[in-house]
Amino acid sequence: MKISILGAHATKFGELWNVSPRALAKEAMENALKASGLKASQIDALFVGNMLSGILGNQANLGSLLVEELGAQVPAFRIEGACASGGLALHNAINSLKAGQYKTVLVLGIEKMTDHSQDEITNALMSAGSDEERLAGATFPGVYALMAQAYMQQYKVSEEDLACVSVKNHYHGTLNPKAQFQFPITIADVMRSAKIADPLKLLDCSPISDGAAAVVITSENIIKKNKKPIRIIASEVATDTLSLHDRKSFTSLSSVVEASTKAYKKAGLNPSDIDVAEIHDCFSISEAIATEDLGFSKKGEGARDIAKGKRTLFKGDIICNPSGGLKACGHPVGATGIKQIVELAEQLRGEAGKRQVEGARIGLAHNVGGSGTIAAIHILQK
């Protein structure tokens, strides 16, 4: 069965104080539908990726709430897997098509974070960790900082090398009109920024953001209707222990290795076949490790390859995060996994404007929850 993307749309990401969660969702869904040429009544079901609406907004039952904004009383499901909620929603939506239950569904990722204080956000995000981590006074940057320490020691990587991840993604962000941050930064800016959890500094960390993204996917044969169909040729999910400290390695995420290995096999592709990837760079260290776990770089060389420009637009081989990634485009946690798909669809259609990866045919989305406790990998093909 072939799964195609009919329409895709992401809202502006950022501090959207004048927009409600309902309005954000409506904007993403309406525009994705418009792009697909379908009406709400032609959608069989709605899948929603969201992490924090229950904790921050005291709003559960999100599926029922959001079908009101869709304008069609279809079956609706809210799917949660921390920051991988979007990727998980898409995976479940694809499974429903493969099962034959539905033919055409809408997948929405949404998060509204900036309505709440930093302390509320810090606590809410730590709900993705374990009791042991919370009682240790660890924060999310803290958990990734432990990985960064291990990585830097093991592979003799400098803080400046890691800073290059943020510098690259901010450069890409300058080319994306929907990015939260559209200004460049330097290695010195990263090094000067406030320490959050050693060795991670403020500019090693993705921001707190609002945003929504939606895609319409179908199992119907659409070649006649749509000149440039984008296929989703692999969708895989894998998990790992909830706590970082229970793992054998702090410098590789086995969930990512497992899900991507399966995805490459399903797609019949190798890592070197990927032209463009959207990577879950919640912290600079995350992208360095991800490019190794995905097979783009040799173990221990991920950060240095990024520093050399191998993942940068217009000069790299496998371009990572042309959208600006989580760091510059923003990280509304439940929306991120779907935004990655929207970005890849635009790239493969050749509609990415100033940040177009020339000749992009195959794209990979890497969406991670918690400290690598869950990973969703999708491969898209033109």
Place this chain on the structure above:
Amino acid sequence: MITSPVKLWRRQKNTATLIGKKGKILQWTIIRVPAKSFMDQAPYPVVIVKMQNGENMIGQLVDWQKKDLIIGKEVVAVLRRLRTEHADDIIYYNIKFKPL
């Protein structure tokens, strides 16, 4: 953050068995921007400790100096007040680690 008395009571049984157990630092970081309830202790290290029984634990390091932040440093599990509670919350004691 209000602690559930039941949850705390259930957890305490295990906490008591850990006091005095030793291990070595496997990895460390210093938390500089914590949650509000840990704010008065910041900056503080969080360490992953390889315990003598082979299990890994994560915990806060107390009574520390910069020279203690090295991999392989021996630490011992001690009982300490966890964080700053809300006025009508239970005072929570938990395992933290102290350099030896």
